[in-house]
Amino acid sequence: MSPFAMLGDADALACEGDSCLLPAAVATVGALTPPDAPAASVHTTGAPVPSSTVGAQEAAVSR
Amino acid sequence: MTDTTDASSAMSASASAPALPAAAGPIKVDVWSDIACPWCYIGKRKFEDAAARFDGEVEVEYHSFELSPDTPVDFEGDEVDFLATHKGMPAEQVRGMLDHVTGIAAEVGLAYDFSSLHHTNTVKAHQLLHFAKARGLQLAMTERLLAAYFVEGRHVGRVDDLADLAAEVGLDHDEVVAALESDRHLADVRADQQQAQAFGITGVPFFVLEGKYGISGAQAPEAFLGALQQVQGELAATSGGSAGAAGVAR
Numbered sequence A: 001m002s003p004f005a006m007l008g009d010a011d012a013l014a015c016e017g018d019s020c021l022l023p024a025a026v027a028t029v030g031a032l033t034p035p036d037a038p039a040a041s042v043h044t045t046g047a048p049v050p051s052s053t054v055g056a057q058e059a060a061v062s063r
Numbered sequence B: 001m002t003d004t005t006d007a008s009s010a011m012s013a014s015a016s017a018p019a020l021p022a023a024a025g026p027i028k029v030d031v032w033s034d035i036a037c038p039w040c041y042i043g044k045r046k047f048e049d050a051a052a053r054f055d056g057e058v059e060v061e062y063h064s065f066e067l068s069p070d071t072p073v074d075f076e077g078d079e080v081d082f083l084a085t086h087k088g089m090p091a092e093q094v095r096g097m098l099d100h101v102t103g104i105a106a107e108v109g110l111a112y113d114f115s116s117l118h119h120t121n122t123v124k125a126h127q128l129l130h131f132a133k134a135r136g137l138q139l140a141m142t143e144r145l146l147a148a149y150f151v152e153g154r155h156v157g158r159v160d161d162l163a164d165l166a167a168e169v170g171l172d173h174d175e176v177v178a179a180l181e182s183d184r185h186l187a188d189v190r191a192d193q194q195q196a197q198a199f200g201i202t203g204v205p206f207f208v209l210e211g212k213y214g215i216s217g218a219q220a221p222e223a224f225l226g227a228l229q230q231v232q233g234e235l236a237a238t239s240g241g242s243a244g245a246a247g248v249a250r
Helices: A026-032 B038-053 B079-087 B091-107 B123-133 B138-150 B159-168 B173-181 B186-199 B221-239
Strands: B027-033 B058-064 B206-209 B213-216
Touching (some): B027 B038, B027 B221, B038 B091, B038 B138, B038 B221, B058 B123, B058 B138, B123 B138, B123 B159, B123 B173, B123 B186, B138 B159, B159 B173, B206 B221, B213 B221
Parallel strands (some): B027 B058
Antiparallel strands (some): B027 B206
């Protein structure tokens, strides 16, 4: 449990464990193309942010 | 953006919640990152973009995070070989995926070259970053290592190669070799990792603003900028003045 209030887009590109590069499924590879700045909103509550606007890029890639 | 790279870090001193600043000043940003993390380099660029547009001063300190600590120092083969062999993916699929990542990097001005990338263990590179931090050169060393790994196909796992890269940013080659061979900063790396664990950080890049706000991943510059402005506003309200109005220092 993070002690921080989370800001920004909850689905931004990130690496977790050895999951960075490989697509979880071939069909999701296209999601690697960044969206048109969907992450401008700032969230201060730490509440989950809907991923539908972002394409769930983190989940789409793994290494 | 200033380089908070002296030997004593408030963030590394304790795994307890960091204290908020008493008065307005540079916004402290602690970044957990790994060298072998494509989104960390992309995120670094996006954050720098935001910091350049931010009307205030930002103080950055990097912290160690190993994504794949069991990676051998020397892996024979390129990125396609590694992924195809270890993940069982068809080479063509790997190449297509890498092309996408390379394209995203290119959008922020980074010329990733996965065909020349050397897979390696990054624990020595992290030790080097602590060595550089103690000499006020952590940001320069971070940039040098990321470029060496993702753009230039340099090896960032071997002591001699790391010492060569360190010399390029002004560190003493032989001193670096001695520090890395003796694991002088291994405890510092482990302390960063333990703090990340205590904070619940499971992915990188992870940015912590003023020990209070967390930002995960390679966010759009607008997201970083908005977060910096929010923190600046809160600091100004707390101190009754303007936080870091002296301008941006990079």
